[in-house]
Amino acid sequence: MPLALAWLPGRVPNVLLVPGTSSIAHLREILAVAELNLTGDAVRALDGT
Numbered sequence: 001m002p003l004a005l006a007w008l009p010g011r012v013p014n015v016l017l018v019p020g021t022s023s024i025a026h027l028r029e030i031l032a033v034a035e036l037n038l039t040g041d042a043v044r045a046l047d048g049t
Contacts, residue, residue: 002029006036007046 009015021027038046 002033002036003046005030005033006038007043010038010043011047 021030
């Protein structure tokens, strides 16, 4: 899920991600997304182009 959360805002200009969680471990995982910086190559690979 963190990869999807990092990828989605670059795909759609007007998106607000509000993921829910039921555990502290998942919350930490979601917060770690802010540290992800996807390269152009990574985005193209995820897009399948």
